[in-house]
Structures are given as C-alpha cells and as structure tokens.
Amino acid sequence: MKxxxxxxxxxxxxxxxxxxxxxxxxxxxxxxxLDCDTNPxxxxxxxxxxxxxxxxxxxxxxxxxxxxxxxxxWDDILDAYGTDAPDGVRLTVVxxxxxxxxx
Amino acid sequence: MSAEQLLSSVPESDTVIxxxxxxxxxxxxxxxxxxxxxxxxxVEPTPRSIDVGQRAVLVASERQQGRITVVANKxxxxxxxxxxxxxxxxxxVVIVPVDPVVTAADRKGASPMDVDPEAPAxxxxxxxxxxxxxTTGT
Amino acid sequence: MIRxxxxxxxxxxxxxxxxxxxxxxxxxxxxxxxxxxxxxxGMAYSLGIxxxxxxxxxxxxxxxxxxxxxWVLRPGLDxxxxxxxxxxxxxxHVQYLQFGNTWGHFQTxxxxxxxxSQVVREMDPAAWNVVGDLPGGTRQAMFGWAKYADVLALVVxxxxxxxxxxxxxxxxxxxxxxxxxxxxxxxxxxxxxxxxQISEALERPVIGVVPNDAAVTEADKLALSPLxxxxxxxxxxxxxxxxxxxxTYDLDIQxxxxxxx
Numbered sequence: 001m002k003x004x005x006x007x008x009x010x011x012x013x014x015x016x017x018x019x020x021x022x023x024x025x026x027x028x029x030x031x032x033x034l035d036c037d038t039n040p041x042x043x044x045x046x047x048x049x050x051x052x053x054x055x056x057x058x059x060x061x062x063x064x065x066x067x068x069x070x071x072x073x074w075d076d077i078l079d080a081y082g083t084d085a086p087d088g089v090r091l092t093v094v095x096x097x098x099x100x101x102x103x
Numbered sequence: 104m105s106a107e108q109l110l111s112s113v114p115e116s117d118t119v120i121x122x123x124x125x126x127x128x129x130x131x132x133x134x135x136x137x138x139x140x141x142x143x144x145x146v147e148p149t150p151r152s153i154d155v156g157q158r159a160v161l162v163a164s165e166r167q168q169g170r171i172t173v174v175a176n177k178x179x180x181x182x183x184x185x186x187x188x189x190x191x192x193x194x195x196v197v198i199v200p201v202d203p204v205v206t207a208a209d210r211k212g213a214s215p216m217d218v219d220p221e222a223p224a225x226x227x228x229x230x231x232x233x234x235x236x237x238t239t240g241t
Numbered sequence: 242m243i244r245x246x247x248x249x250x251x252x253x254x255x256x257x258x259x260x261x262x263x264x265x266x267x268x269x270x271x272x273x274x275x276x277x278x279x280x281x282x283g284m285a286y287s288l289g290i291x292x293x294x295x296x297x298x299x300x301x302x303x304x305x306x307x308x309x310x311x312w313v314l315r316p317g318l319d320x321x322x323x324x325x326x327x328x329x330x331x332x333x334h335v336q337y338l339q340f341g342n343t344w345g346h347f348q349t350x351x352x353x354x355x356x357x358s359q360v361v362r363e364m365d366p367a368a369w370n371v372v373g374d375l376p377g378g379t380r381q382a383m384f385g386w387a388k389y390a391d392v393l394a395l396v397v398x399x400x401x402x403x404x405x406x407x408x409x410x411x412x413x414x415x416x417x418x419x420x421x422x423x424x425x426x427x428x429x430x431x432x433x434x435x436x437x438q439i440s441e442a443l444e445r446p447v448i449g450v451v452p453n454d455a456a457v458t459e460a461d462k463l464a465l466s467p468l469x470x471x472x473x474x475x476x477x478x479x480x481x482x483x484x485x486x487x488x489t490y491d492l493d494i495q496x497x498x499x500x501x502x
Contacts, residue, residue, distance in 0.1 A: 001239050002120045007145030008155040009126030009377040010252010012176040016145055017123040019225055022216045023232035024119045034122040036106035039378050041402040042123045047214030074113050094106045126251040127281050150464040151283045212401025
C-alpha cells in the first residue's frame with residue numbers, strides 16, 4: 001500500500017506520518033517511511049534523532065551525483081540512502097535539496 | 104530521481120509506504136496519475152489550513168490518487184471538529200486531538216511515540232492505521 | 242525606508258508576524274506595501290483583509306523581447322502603476338500585493354513571478370516601506386522573491402523542525418542572495434530556554450522574542466488579524482520588534498554591519 005501524506009506546512013503532516021508509519025510497523029507490517037519533503041524532518045518524528053536526520057540529509061545530496069553514474073532501483077535507494085528507525089521502519093530520503101521551482 | 108518518479112515507480116508489494124510529501128500541494132500536482140492507493144490530507148481547524156486541504160483534495164481526486172482521507176489534526180473542541188467536517192462533507196474525516204505530548208515531542212525533536220505511546224494523539228493515529236489496513240485489506 | 246522579508250518553516254507564524262508588523266509599521270505614519278509571495282498566501286488574513294484571493298490578472302504581462310525575460314509588464318504599465326492598480330487597500334492604509342496564489346494555475350503563477358520581479362526591481366525605493374511574507378520552507382524562499390529586502394528575518398519556533406529549516410535558510414542566504422542583515426525572530430516562546438535553544442542553533446542575532454499567545458491561535462481559527470482579536474502579548478512583542486527594526490535596520494540611517502554583500 002502506498003500512502004501519500006499532504007498538508008500545509010505546520011499542519012502536523014510529518015508528526016502524523018511518523019506515528020502512522022510506526023503504528024503500521026507495530027501491527028506487523030513491513031514499513032518504509034519516504035521523506036519527500038524539501039525540508040526533510042520525518043526522521044525526527046520517526047524517532048531516529050537529530051544527528052541521524054542530518055546525516056540522511058547529506059546522503060541525499062549524494063543521490064544526484066551518484067545517479068550520473070548509474071540509475072537507481074528502488075532497492076538501491078532503500079539500501080544506500082536509508083536508515084533503520086525504531087519498530088523496524090526503514091526510512092529513506094528522496095527529494096533534492098533546495099532546488100528552486102523550475103522557471 | 105525525483106520523489107514523484109520514485110513514488111510512481113515503486114513496485115506493488117505488501118510493504119506499506121508512508122510518503123511525507125513537501126508542504127503545500129506542489130508534489131501532488133506533479134505526481135503521475137494513480138501513483139498511490141491512499142492520500143491523507145492533514146488539516147488544522149483553521150480557514151487557511153482547510154483551504155490548502157481543499158485544494159489538495161481536489162488535485163488528488165482529479166489525479167486519481169486513491170482513496171482520500173482527511174485527518175483533522177490539533178482538534179481542541181467540538182467547534183473545531185464541526186468546522187473541518189463541514190469543509191469536507193464528502194470525505195472520511197479522522198479526528199486527532201490537540202495533544203501536549205506532540206508539542207513536547209516537537210520541541211525535543213523526538214517521536215510522539217517515544218514520548219508517550221498511549222497519548223491521545225498517538226492512539227488516534229494508531230486507529231487511523233488500523234482503519235487504512237482494514238479498508239485496503241492490507 | 243524599511244524593507245524586510247520574513248521567511249521560515251511553513252506554520253512557523255511568518256504570516257501572523259509579517260502581517261501584524263506591516264500594520265504596526267503603517268501606524269507609525271509610514272507608507273507600507275505588504276507583499277505576499279507564498280504560493281499558499283496567508284498574509285491577507287493577518288493584515289485584516291477579508292478575502293484571501295487577490296490574484297494578479299494574466300494580462301499584466303506580455304511576452305518579452307528576444308533574449309530578455311520571458312514575460313515583461315505590458316506597455317504603459319510600470320511598477321508604480323502596477324502597485325496603484327493591483328494592490329488591495331487594508332486597515333491602517335497598508336497596501337497589499339499577492340503574487341503567489343497557485344490555485345492550479347501554474348502558467349499564471351510564472352507570469353506573476355516575472356511581473357513580480359520586475360515590479361520589485363523597478364519600484365521607487367523611496368516610495369514604500371516593504372514588508373514581505375516569503376514562501377514557506379527553503380525550496381522557493383530565496384529564489385528571486387526577496388531581493389527587495391535589506392533585512393531577512395527568520396521566524397523560528399522552539400522546535401527541532403523549525404530550527405532545521407532556519408539553519409538551512411541561513412546558509413542559503415549566504416550562497417544565493419545576500420541581504421544586508423539576516424536576523425532571527427523567535428516565535429511561540431514559552432520560556433527563556435526556548436530563546437537560548439534558538440540562538441545557540443543559529444549564528445544570527447535574535448532581535449525579537451514573541452511569546453506563545455492563545456489569542457493568535459483563536460485569531461487564526463476566526464481568520465482575523467491578531468490586531469483585531471484580543472490584542473495582547475503577541476501584538477506587544479511585534480510592536481517592540483517594529484521599534485527595534487526602525488532603530489537599527491533602516492538603510493537611510495544605518496550602514497549594514499552584518500552579512501554585507
């Protein structure tokens with residue numbers, strides 16, 4: 001099941017996403033948390049902490065560079081650009097940083 | 104790879120993918136049709152937040168992004184609940200109460216789940232997870 | 242003249258602070274132009290302008306000359322005329338321009354962006370004090386929207402997420418565009434340690450401390466300006482902020498000391 005979570009900034013989108021992902025995991029599902037926000041904070045709401053959230057951010061910057069060399073599969077991305085969050089949730093960041101809207 | 108490409112190309116499996124999109128409706132307007140099974144629209148009981156939520160609902164339904172559920176977050180009282188329900192009367196609305204545990208978690212940069220797994224807001228979101236699992240047969 | 246833009250995480254209170262700031266500045270007998278470039282505009286509410294939909298019509302721009310910008314203001318329409326024609330008038334004589342509304346019309350938004358950058362580039366800097374509400378987050382905040390501003394004010398709540406966004410904005414403001422001053426406004430402050438947490442995480446001075454005020458939450462729910470609904474500690478703090486900005490960051494009087502381009 002793929003779930004998209006949307007809302008205005010400050011609506012609590014990320015808190016809901018984090019708790020939702022962990023609730024699914026606690027009831028026995030395989031869960032991936034996908035942080036598509038340009039200000040990735042899902043790590044905080046999943047409970048991986050400040051440092052690990054920052055580390056994922058710097059990893060994400062590398063995705064684009066690496067992609068020049070070879071195309072990624074879904075499993076590559078989970079593997080290389082993710083981290084393990086509590087309750088067995090796998091967290092990965094995907095969006096590029098700070099790119100302005102296309103003009 | 105952009106978030107939009109990735110989300111639309113993830114192979115179907117029994118894994119639950121929770122995608123926290125960027126704030127606003129930008130990603131939703133670029134996401135290929137039918138990329139997800141469920142769209143959760145999170146709104147606070149304020150006119151501005153409801154307005155953004157209504158835009159999101161419209162885009163998600165036009166682009167067939169699965170079943171749409173509205174989550175009324177930070178609901179303090181019956182007026183708040185009524186305001187959100189009235190704005191989304193064609194959709195399922197799940198209520199998540201305003202909860203000092205979530206505020207405390209935000210301040211610390213922690214998960215509400217780790218601050219208090221029995222907090223009212225955490226319970227409400229766990230209920231939402233069960234509801235989604237039932238309705239999609241996951 | 243004061244030219245200030247407010248940025249921060251979505252939901253940090255940018256719109257409430259910037260709208261209230263604009264009106265309080267106008268009450269000091271200054272001509273104030275409030276500009277909202279957030280694609281989810283919210284400044285109108287906090288200015289006390291009832292309808293939050295003031296799109297700029299499509300026909301303000303025509304296709305630009307070869308090799309130039311894609312869209313330019315149509316012949317006969319200059320920056321002053323644009324403001325006169327398309328700004329809405331609000332309480333305390335604040336003039337309000339909205340550029341960001343993305344209600345599904347992306348082409349329109351692009352044209353609006355071009356019109357916008359031309360207006361802020363060409364408007365008479367002696368005519369207006371400008372108070373801006375920038376797009377939330379970091380994706381669009383710095384992209385040509387705020388070059389009018391001498392002061393960039395980062396609105397920060399004492400939460401890890403809000404501080405993260407402010408740190409990134411602080412870094413981008415060095416790389417992409419260098420306003421004369423980058424400062425911090427702490428919002429929804431409960432206790433002294435909140436301000437310490439914010440000022441330790443950011444390199445810039447905290448020039449405003451705005452307390453958490455239940456009246457602002459109520460005003461948000463009622464779509465009212467904080468000035469028009471039980472004005473209290475929030476309004477007092479923004480009033481103080483206006484005083485600090487007037488005394489310290491008016492380029493007609495001061496020389497930039499911090500983050501000079």
